[in-house]
Amino acid sequence: EPExxxxxxxxxxxxxxxxxxxxxxxxxxxYFYWYRQxxxxxxxxxxxxxxxxxxxxxxxxxxxxxxERPDGSNFTLKIRSTKLEDSAMYFCATPRGSRGTEAFFGQxxxxxxx
Amino acid sequence: xxKITQTQPGMFVQEKEAVTLDCTYDTSDPSYGLFWYKxxxxxxxxxxxxxxxxxxxxxxxxxxxxxxxxxRKSANLVISASQLGDSAMYFCAMREGLGxxxxxxxxxxxxxxxx
Numbered sequence: 001e002p003e004x005x006x007x008x009x010x011x012x013x014x015x016x017x018x019x020x021x022x023x024x025x026x027x028x029x030x031y032f033y034w035y036r037q038x039x040x041x042x043x044x045x046x047x048x049x050x051x052x053x054x055x056x057x058x059x060x061x062x063x064x065x066x067x068e069r070p071d072g073s074n075f076t077l078k079i080r081s082t083k084l085e086d087s088a089m090y091f092c093a094t095p096r097g098s099r100g101t102e103a104f105f106g107q108x109x110x111x112x113x114x
Numbered sequence: 115x116x117k118i119t120q121t122q123p124g125m126f127v128q129e130k131e132a133v134t135l136d137c138t139y140d141t142s143d144p145s146y147g148l149f150w151y152k153x154x155x156x157x158x159x160x161x162x163x164x165x166x167x168x169x170x171x172x173x174x175x176x177x178x179x180x181x182x183x184x185x186r187k188s189a190n191l192v193i194s195a196s197q198l199g200d201s202a203m204y205f206c207a208m209r210e211g212l213g214x215x216x217x218x219x220x221x222x223x224x225x226x227x228x229x
Contacts, residue, residue, distance in 0.1 A: 031214035043159070043205060045216040056216060089157055095214060103149060103209070103217055105159035 004092055006106035013113055016081050021109045023075040023092035033093040033103070034067065034077050036060065043091070049075065082113045116140065118208050118220035125225050127196045134181070135191040135223045137206030146210050148189040149217065150180065153203040162204075165189060196227045 005024045013019050025032070032049040047057040047067055054067065064086075066078045079086055093105045119138045127133035139148065150162040165173045165180045173180040181190040193200055203224050207217040 033216060035217075042221050043207075043217075043219040045218070048214065048216055050214055055214070058216075091159060093159075093217075102161055102164050103207075104161055105151070107158045110157065 003096055003104040004094055004106040006090075006092055006109050008109060009107065010110045011112070013082055013111070015084060015113050019079050019082055019111060021077045021079075021090050021092075021111070023077075023106055024073065025075070025094055029094040029096075031055075031095050032069075032075050035091045035093060035105075037089045037091065037108075038085075039088070046077070046090075079111075082111075084113050087111055087113045116220075117218045118206055120206055120220035120223050122223045123221075125223055127193075127200075127225065127227055129198060129227055129229050130195055132192060132194045133196055133225065135193070135204050135206075135225065137189045137191065137220060139187050139189060139206075139208050141187075141208065141210050143210040146208055148180065148182070149207040149209070150178070150189075150191045151205045151207065152200075153205060153222070155202070159205075163191070193225075198227050198229060201225060201227045 007022045030051050034046040035043050036046050037043045045058050047061045048055045064080050068076050089108045089110050091105045091108045093103050096102050096104050117140055121136055146167045148165045152160040163173050163175045163178045163180050165182045172182050177194045179192045203222045205222045206220040209215050209217050
């Protein structure tokens with residue numbers, strides 16, 4: 001069973017629309033991360049979330065993006081007004097392992113902006 | 115400067131043979147962790163193996179082993195007895211410091227296993 005489950009697996013949206021990507025961890029993790037991978041490119045860090053607050057964010061994570069933990073378990077990544085260049089695979093991730101060192105990724109949400 | 119460098123855009127290996135995927139890293143932090151992930155065509159990121167900077171021994175997980183050479187700042191992934199299902203993109207990544215810092219990824223290496 002995966003450590004985290006992401007929904008939807010694939011979303012197509014019109015440019016300018018808002019999208020919400022969801023992530024549900026199996027265990028109660030304190031740390032949570034969102035990453036992005038544009039097709040054919042490397043995986044890029046977006047934001048980390050620790051104890052219900054943003055602990056670090058990248059230059060990519062501008063005002064169009066926001067993260068929340070709306071109900072104490074799910075994590076969401078919201079893109080307020082999507083652009084064509086937001087088309088990518090979005091991953092959430094959480095640490096695990098006896099030392100909390102391994103980082104496990106969800107299966108990803110493929111976002112296509114048209 | 116690149117934090118993680120994977121110099122092999124693509125690699126071929128014959129089924130049942132071993133293959134080494136290269137990864138070098140750059141950090142001044144004495145505490146760091148090194149990760150390898152497999153990304154098949156389905157797109158998911160599958161954790162393979164982890165090596166901590168203070169670990170005395172090279173990490174091993176089944177057919178995967180990490181050749182950790184600290185002085186050379188390299189963390190090569192060795193896959194033994196390659197299988198057709200090993201064909202995928204492989205990413206090396208690093209976390210600087212302890213705890214929950216972000217991962218920085220390399221550009222990846224596409225591995226193709228030939229029958």
